[in-house]
Amino acid sequence: MSRTSQRADRFEALRAEAAALRAAGKSRMQIKETLGIRSNGTLDELLKGTVPPESLLRPRAKDDLRQRARELRAQGWTYREIGAELGVSKSSISLWVRDLPREGRLSYEEFRKRNDEGRRRYWDQERRTREAARGAISDAAADEIGLLTDREILMLGAIAYWCEGAKNKPHHRYDRLTFVNSDAGLIKLFLRFLDVAGVDRGDLIFRLMIHESADVVAAQEYWREITGASAELFKEPSLKRHNPKTVRRNVGDGYRGCLRIDVRRSMWLYRKIEGWVRGVVHEIEAPVSAPS
Known part of the structure; x- marks a missing residue:
């Protein structure tokens, strides 16, 4: 064979x-x-x-699940939703229903719109949460300061002026106090500093500096309320000509320009400020002695 x-x-x-x-x-x-x-x-x-x-010859074990998955897909359910409902993997669902069109499928424009709305809702809440956290830190820090002594006011005012005020240049001696700022808090600090230093409020000259396109009258009234100064101490506002090509961000009701404060007969105080600032810097630069 x-x-x-x-x-x-x-x-x-x-x-x-x-x-x-x-x-x-x-x-x-x-x-x-x-x-x-x-x-x-x-x-x-x-x-x-x-x-x-x-x-x-019994039916396959997942035939019922497959049929239910197709029914849900026809109703517009997503793979994730069907999987969560039936306890089946997304890969199995994809094999069962990929030939079916999804009813109610979102257009690209509608999808972008919903996505943008979701981000907006998230950041609306997130901004409130972050703002509350910032406010809590700021409030706690403010509580740490407490009452200020005249000595502390003199140091703070001198440093604030040295940062924001007009100073002598090697080619030009000024020897007079001129302070310009848009922050109401710093303006109040400078006025308190002048009071402690012995300056008479009658020796002050106030001038609003602002864009001509702003509400000049409202801004002038605002700074009068902040300073408590009479109208006679306010000179004509200094207006900056508007340039339509410039995209300005300091606009709206919150824009009130800057306030300039000139102090007449202030050479003596300018020289004191020079000394106070030098004293603060000298103290900072001095070596720290070890505790005994």
Whole structure:
């Protein structure tokens, strides 16, 4: 007997065994293990023409889930929503429903609109949260200051003037106090400093510096209320000509320009400020001695 005939006989014997195992209700995996077969193609040849027993013809276990997933997708549910509802992975859902159009699918414009609205709601809340945190820190820091002594007022005023006020230049001696600022708090500090230093309020000259396109009358009244000065001490406002090509951000009701304060007969105070500032700097630069 030739080798070809032997192989044919062997194959027919395996076919008979495979058919018998199939008729006994064995699964394909069980048949492969019993006959020592590794290839699914070989098993297909062995089982060709055989009919699986009724016990192996049950529906697939996930058929009900698949049908429900398709129903939900037709209603416009997303993969994530369907997965959460059925407890099935998104990859399985994709295989089951990818041929279905999603009803009510958002247009690109509607998606961008909803996305922008979501970001706006988030940042509205986030800004309020951050503002509350900043306010709490600022309030706690303000409480740490307490009452200021005249000595502290002199130091604070001198430093504030040295930062914001007019000073002598090597090529030009000024020797007179001129302070310009847009912050009402710093203006009040400077006025308090002048009071402590012994300057008479009658020696002050106030001048509003503002863009001509602003509400000059309202700004003038605002600074009169801040300073408590009479109208006679306020000179004509200094108006900056409006340039329509310039994009200004200091506009609106909150824009009140800057206030300039000139102090007449103030050479003596200017020289004192020079000394106070030098004294503060000298103290800062002095070496710190170790505690005994």
